[in-house]
Amino acid sequence: MPGLLVLMGSGETSPTMVEVHRAAARALPPGARAVLLDTPYAFQENAADISARARRYFRHSVGLDVEVSSGVAGAGWVFSGPGSPTYALRRWLGSGVAGDLRARVRSRQGVTVLASAAACTAGLATVPVYEIYKAGAEPHWREGLGLLEPFGLRAVIVPHYDNAEGGTHDTRYCYLGERRLSRMERELPTGAVVLGLDEHTALVVDLEAETAEVAGRGGLTVRRGGAQAVLPAGARVTLAELRGLAEDGARTRAPVTPPSARRQATLEEAVGSCGRRFDAAAARPDPVAAARAVLDLEAEIVRWAADTEEDAGGVEQARELMRLLIGRLGELAATAALGRLAVPLLELRAELRAQGRYDVADALRAVLLQAGLKVEDTRQGPHRLPAPPSREPETPPEKSG
DSSP states (O other): OOEEEEEESSOTTSGGGHHHHHHHHHTSOTTOOEEEEOGGGTTSTTHHHHHHHHHHHIIIIIOOOOEEESOOTTOSEEEEOSSOHHHHHHHHHHHSHHHHHHHHHHTTOEEEEEETHHHHTTSSEEOOHIIIIITOOOSOOEEOOOTTGGGTOOEEEEOSTTOOTTTTSOOHHHHTHHHHHHHHHTTSOTTOEEEEEOTTEEEEEETTTTEEEEEESSEEEEEETTEEEEEETTOEEEHHHHHHHHHTTTOSOOOOOOOOSOOOOOHHHHHHHHHHHHHHHHHTTOHHHHHHHHHHHHHHHHHTTTOSSOGGGHHHHHHHHHHHHHHHHHHHHHHSOHHHHHHHHHHHHHHHHHTTOHHHHHHHHHHHHHTTEEEEEETTEEEEEEOOOOOOOOOOOOOOO
């Protein structure tokens, strides 16, 4: 059984992390049991939905048949992700799961993947992000699992390190911001270091070889005493080199392998790109290119449908934009040749119906009707008819005299 510890800053059930999951899963022997620890979000009303989406993601995108569980005994592969770090810790420390996780890593056995909230718990101390950011508690640390300490790394893990959702206020460093993280750093035990994992980024630790690789879109920041070093995606170091960075206050640089893989777009970036392409096509005007931008937006929504974190608005916000763009296609149809527009619009409608998005497909049919194209669904498929011309109400003749 391989010994891997994978820590993710975010994006654990998104397309950006698919290759990281697949690489870890390839190391498993046939028939290995795969477990999803739902503890961090088990208190949420939509916990069952989060688990279902995660299971679909691992089954269809990674090729793992995952069971939802509250324990890890006998599992070759263990995953835990979003939710509340402190809620998870309370239950893991009180149930024996914490000891099981420590034993897996210490014995260098099995694949253990901890992401987002669960990644917070992996260090010697944990960021209580809900309590500080949501409830206004004073900055403080909670106990952590200390998974890296057997390898000489006294570190806290801070996911969402480069978060920028705050806009006008600082939400970096797992929503702490610089002011609060600086204060909390001074309260860490002597020699402890912050390992900051950017969003859609993973630290893959080979426990047997004692090597580490940064994968994904961002980097790993080693921060201590006001100094920091950043290992970019693609960097490969030994744990001894990582310890050297930590012990030297991150003032020296470890040798790294430069990135080789092309950076994948997040959902937010993909949605923004589709929106800009639509705007450019509408300005020309080019209805076919505009319709293609909507089709590509729908494809991105399908790709990201299993994402459980829903960064920056998530899939629902993307769907809202798609509805808006479909409405704008109707405006383009009024000024463009309907013949050029009909085919891509009907293709889009067929894709929407195939995905079960009947509400959006119906909205598109209404747009087509306004543009002069009536669509009737038959057993043989959609059938196009010219829409009946709109009739202005007749004005009664003026009475003489």
